Amino acid sequence: MDPLSDVLSLLELRSYVSGGFDAGGEWAVRFGHHDGIKFHAVLRGQCWVSVEGEPEPVRxxxxxxxxxxxxxxxxxxxDMEVEAxxxxxxxxQIHDGRIVTYNGGGEFVSIGGYFTLADAQADLLxxxxxxIVHVHEEPGxxxxxxxxxxxxxxxxxPQPGGDIVAQQLATMVLVQALRMRLAETRSDGVGWLFALADKRMRAVINAMHDAPGARWTLQTLAGHAAMSRTTFALRFKKLVGLSPMEYLTRWRMMLAADRLTNSRDSVAGIGLALGYxxxxxxxxxxxxxxxxxxxQYARRQLAGVNDAHDAGTI
Incomplete structure (x- = not known):
């Protein structure tokens, strides 16, 4: 897989379409804190979105x-002047399955949902x-x-299997949004996602993801970028925000956390497979x-699974 697919798979991404919103006239709705990633897609009309702490609303x-x-x-x-x-x-006021109607509806329609992520790795994304990521560029x-x-x-x-279909569609929306974010050449963001836009850095990250247990050195990684060791190290740190070896270590630990949770491999075996x-x-x-x-990590994850199972049996 490519690095973006690797990360999304490791995050145990789950998507949910929670419902629709149908509004008419002048309206405004406020939402509280939330976990994971929320998304809204506008089917009809237009709206302004204002996020706490951000200086300007987005149309x-x-x-x-x-x-x-x-x-x-x-x-x-x-209208931002309307009281929310x-x-x-x-x-x-939900009707027609999962549709919230406000002020009679008919002028603005949107679909909302959210993505949940594995707690231990959520910061990766x-x-x-x-x-706020506004997906509006024409390509795609x-x-x-x-x-x-x-x-x-x-x-x-609603059709049989509709929830599964909706989840897959929502995931496609997220991936498309990330692709567009990645394609924004004007972006000055720092992190692995933005580094994928650089052909040479992408080659190095691909290599690390393909063989996390290899005996990587700064010199061998620089070879994948076709750059001198010093130039590569500076370029990688500028784009990713971590040195190449720091990134490799963090990626290995994310893989280790996943295996500790989802496999019966021994600690020694996991470490050996990841190059230690x-x-x-x-x-x-x-x-x-x-x-x-x-x-300790494995025990905490096991306790969390058991707690969730017990809660589901009440």
Whole structure:
């Protein structure tokens, strides 16, 4: 897989289409803090989106969407001067399956949903994204419009397996949004996502992801970039925000965390597979990045799974 697919797979991404919003006249709705990534796709009309802490609202029009990655309260409105109502007061007005109608509806229609991420690795993606990502660039919008239209159909015309279809469509919207974010040449963001836009850095990150257990050195990584060791190290740190070896270590620890949770491999075996010559050196690296030992991490994850299972049986 490519690095973006690697990361999204490791994050145990789950997407959910929570429902639609149908408004008429002048309106404004406020939302509280949230976990994961929220998304809204506009099917008809236009709205303004204001995120707490951001200086300017963003105008989103028909066929566009926006992602909210930092969990901050926000509001959407036909006019920023309109006093907002709390979204929770509108939930009793749900009709037609999962549609909230406000002020009679008919002028503005959107579909909303959210993505959940594996807790231990969520920062891999969330810290790469600004509080609001407005997906509006023309290239790729045809794909987005198709996904959004299909989500609308699944919401209005329920079919067997509709929830699975809606989840896959929502995931396509997220990936398309990340691709567009990646393609923004004017972006001055720092992190692995932005480094993928650089052909040479992408080759190095691909190599590390393809063989995380290889005995990488700064020299061999620089060879994949066809650059001198010094020039490569400076360029990588500028774009990614970490040195090449720091990035490699963090990626290895994310893989280790996944295997500790989802496999029966021993700590020593996981460390050996990820390039560590001894169990002690692996444990030291894991503790430095994850702030606990591998065994402590595994026990916490197991306890979390058991708690979730017990809660589901009540």
């Amino acid at each position: 989103v029009t028909e066929g566009q969407c926006f992602l909210l990655a930092r969990g901050r309260p926000f509001r959407i409105a036909s 109502v709390d979204v929770r007061t509108l939930l009793p 969330l810290r790469m994204l600004p509080p 919008l045809s794909t987005l419009r198709w996904c959004i239209e299909r989500m609308r159909q699944e919401l209005h015309e 010559e001894s169990e002690k050196s692996f444990i030291t690296a894991f503790r430095r990045i994850m702030n606990c030992s591998p065994r």
